[in-house]
Amino acid sequence: xxxxxxxxHGFEEALIPLNIALALIGCFVGTIVGALPGLGPVNGVxxxxxxxxxxxxxxxxxxxxxxxxxxxxxxxxxxSSIMLNIPGDEPAMMTCLDGYPMAKNGKAPEALAISGIAxxxxxxxxxxxxxxxxxxxxxxxIHFGPAEYFALYLLAFATIGGVTGSNPAKTLLGAAIGLAxxxxxxxxxxxxxxxxxxxxxxxxxxxxxxxxxGLFAISEVLILLETHLSERTGAxxxxxxxxxxxxxxxxxxxxxxxxxxxxxxxxxxxxxASLGSFLAYTVERRxxxxxxxxxxxxxxxxxxxxxxxxxxxxxxxxPMLALGVPGSGTTAVLLALLISLNITPGPLLFxxxxxxxxxxxxxxxxxxVFLLLLNLPxxxxxxxxxxxxxxxxxxxxxxxxxxxxxSLSHSTFDLVVMVGFGLLGFVLRKLDIAxxxxxxxxxxxxxxxxxxxxxxxxxxGDPWVFVSSGISIALYAATxxxxxxxxxxxxxxxxxxxxxxxxxxxxxxx
Amino acid sequence: xxxRLSDRIAGTILFVLAVWFWITAGDYVVAFGDPxxxxxxxRIVAFPLGLFALFLVLRxxxxxxxxxxxxxxxxxxxxxxxxxxxxxxxxxxxxLATLLITLVLAKILGGSWLQSVLCGIVVGFGLYFLFNYGxxxxxxxxxxxx
Numbered sequence: 034x035x036x037x038x039x040x041x042h043g044f045e046e047a048l049i050p051l052n053i054a055l056a057l058i059g060c061f062v063g064t065i066v067g068a069l070p071g072l073g074p075v076n077g078v079x080x081x082x083x084x085x086x087x088x089x090x091x092x093x094x095x096x097x098x099x100x101x102x103x104x105x106x107x108x109x110x111x112x113s114s115i116m117l118n119i120p121g122d123e124p125a126m127m128t129c130l131d132g133y134p135m136a137k138n139g140k141a142p143e144a145l146a147i148s149g150i151a152x153x154x155x156x157x158x159x160x161x162x163x164x165x166x167x168x169x170x171x172x173x174x175i176h177f178g179p180a181e182y183f184a185l186y187l188l189a190f191a192t193i194g195g196v197t198g199s200n201p202a203k204t205l206l207g208a209a210i211g212l213a214x215x216x217x218x219x220x221x222x223x224x225x226x227x228x229x230x231x232x233x234x235x236x237x238x239x240x241x242x243x244x245x246x247g248l249f250a251i252s253e254v255l256i257l258l259e260t261h262l263s264e265r266t267g268a269x270x271x272x273x274x275x276x277x278x279x280x281x282x283x284x285x286x287x288x289x290x291x292x293x294x295x296x297x298x299x300x301x302x303x304x305x306a307s308l309g310s311f312l313a314y315t316v317e318r319r320x321x322x323x324x325x326x327x328x329x330x331x332x333x334x335x336x337x338x339x340x341x342x343x344x345x346x347x348x349x350x351x352p353m354l355a356l357g358v359p360g361s362g363t364t365a366v367l368l369a370l371l372i373s374l375n376i377t378p379g380p381l382l383f384x385x386x387x388x389x390x391x392x393x394x395x396x397x398x399x400x401x402v403f404l405l406l407l408n409l410p411x412x413x414x415x416x417x418x419x420x421x422x423x424x425x426x427x428x429x430x431x432x433x434x435x436x437x438x439x440s441l442s443h444s445t446f447d448l449v450v451m452v453g454f455g456l457l458g459f460v461l462r463k464l465d466i467a468x469x470x471x472x473x474x475x476x477x478x479x480x481x482x483x484x485x486x487x488x489x490x491x492x493x494g495d496p497w498v499f500v501s502s503g504i505s506i507a508l509y510a511a512t513x514x515x516x517x518x519x520x521x522x523x524x525x526x527x528x529x530x531x532x533x534x535x536x537x538x539x540x541x542x543x
Numbered sequence: 544x545x546x547r548l549s550d551r552i553a554g555t556i557l558f559v560l561a562v563w564f565w566i567t568a569g570d571y572v573v574a575f576g577d578p579x580x581x582x583x584x585x586r587i588v589a590f591p592l593g594l595f596a597l598f599l600v601l602r603x604x605x606x607x608x609x610x611x612x613x614x615x616x617x618x619x620x621x622x623x624x625x626x627x628x629x630x631x632x633x634x635x636x637x638x639l640a641t642l643l644i645t646l647v648l649a650k651i652l653g654g655s656w657l658q659s660v661l662c663g664i665v666v667g668f669g670l671y672f673l674f675n676y677g678x679x680x681x682x683x684x685x686x687x688x689x
Binding site for chain 2: 087088200202203205206208209210212213216220222223225227228251254255258259422423424425427428429431432433435436439440445446448449452455456460463464465478481482485486489490493494
């Protein structure tokens with residue numbers, strides 16, 4: 034019952050007027066960002082991090098704002114999937130399959146209402162899961178020493194490799210690029226300047242926040258220029274405002290099934306919301322598609338993936354908060370925020386600053402109520418925003434990124450670095466090297482090195498310290514297992530691709 | 544089968560970088576009481592970097608479609624505009640520099656002249672007033688409006 038006590042204190046923190054206001058703003062902005070095609074949760078959160086930072090919000094409030102944006106995106110992504118058949122963000126891809134056919138059959142209000150309620154069910158279920166599982170994981174992680182953390186970071190790279198890219202070698206290469214970039218700057222332990230070319234601007238290293246805005250938001254704009262310009266279709270016309278309850282009722286079990294599948298896949302490090310919605314849809318199809326209605330506008334095919342992606346979003350917060358190892362691209366960006374605020378996630382965070390964790394959990398509950406209220410009656414407002422033309426939207430996004438980064442340090446050098454990372458991100462994505470592992474490497478590199486050196490200092494240089502405990506051996510075994518799986522799937526995919534025809538249009542998955 | 548040059552070139556560049564990383568890292572001195580020192584971790588990183596770069600050279604994927612005309616023109620224009628912005632921001636001031644770059648980007652994205660100019664004015668001055676007065680985060684105003 035101590036959980037309830039903590040949650041009560043969390044609500045005391047969440048119900049401060051500032052935090053309520055930030056949660057509302059975050060929900061609203063997040064829904065818009067999620068709804069607009071081309072702007073995913075990663076970009077939305079990345080763009081707003083420098084802002085939250087330069088506004089000097091208290092750590093807990095900044096985390097609440099950005100987590101609400103994150104949850105809001107998950108709600109918003111479905112809107113353009115249903116109305117335009119273009120996913121507003123990547124996790125909403127599966128919602129297109131049945132959502133758009135439903136809208137074309139004149140059931141747009143039902144599709145929007147079902148997906149809104151499914152989002153709520155999934156998000157609430159996963160927030161409860163977060164509340165129950167994160168403390169358990171923390172109790173386990175308290176036994177981790179530096180050697181175990183080193184092994185855990187390795188595991189994070191291995192798991193993110195299995196999902197983000199088709200070619201595991203490229204994912205690991207991305208992680209190595211990120212780790213190498215993370216080495217640039219003054220080494221905090223010895224004071225040695227590394228890989229700086231004597232350039233004073235590089236002594237601080239590449240700030241993760243700036244790199245992230247470039248790698249995600251700026252490269253997204255460049256990618257968007259060649260993909261989305263040509264393929265704009267009109268939104269489906271809606272003639273009724275309200276959904277009928279009898280259409281919604283039958284999908285409720287599907288929502289719960291989707292939530293469960295989504296949450297579990299969200300907890301797995303590296304999997305994230307896209308996998309959550311994919312698995313939820315696949316499972317639901319196996320479970321209840323008796324008359325082959327999936328793909329033609331089956332309401333259950335809308336409910337399951339929407340519950341799944343929202344549940345996965347919450348699930349991905351579990352390893353991020355409890356271990357400091359993000360479960361998805363967006364939680365990696367949230368981790369960057371925490372690190373920049375000098376908060377180290379993990380057991381110590383739960384012990385020393387419980388008000389941050391529990392304040393966040395409480396405001397996620399609050400945010401979901403806001404989001405349901407925003408998304409059911411106001412869905413028309415968000416739908417109308419889909420017609421904002423790209424020429425008005427994208428320059429605004431770019432300028433918000435610029436102004437956010439500039440107000441961090443008032444350094445135009447940082448802006449050049451940001452654009453440079455944007456170009457790098459564009460080239461990497463063209464080469465099918467996912468940028469999430471790069472960001473993860475850049476983020477975790479510092480802690481990984483510190484833990485490695487601490488472990489070696491404790492053992493007086495004896496390298497066997499890394500395999501001296503059962504936990505680290507288990508973590509290495511899991512790492513090898515995940516890498517093996519990734520290689521196996523990649524080989525199978527290669528053989529399948531070779532068996533058919535060579536497909537030049539590979540999907541950009543990140 | 545095509546030459547799959549993209550991955551080979553990228554792999555070669557990254558491999559050279561990895562070797563340079565390894566060699567440079569070796570120069571960093573080991574401090575007393577720190578058995579690993581500042582050079583061990585970069586070397587550990589250089590190893591997989593070089594290894595996977597080599598893999599890219601030996602087992603490359605098919606080339607991506609690098610340019611799609613005429614969109615590539617817009618991309619090049621955008622990159623130039625984005626790199627130009629940091630250099631004109633402080634000399635011209637935030638409102639004017641932002642107006643100009645927003646105008647260029649909006650034009651590239653298919654806005655008409657009138658739409659692009661309006662977009663530039665709204666974004667340039669809107670963000671300036673929002674940040675300067677709303678958020679109390681001062682931005683350079685520049686010589687014209689200063």
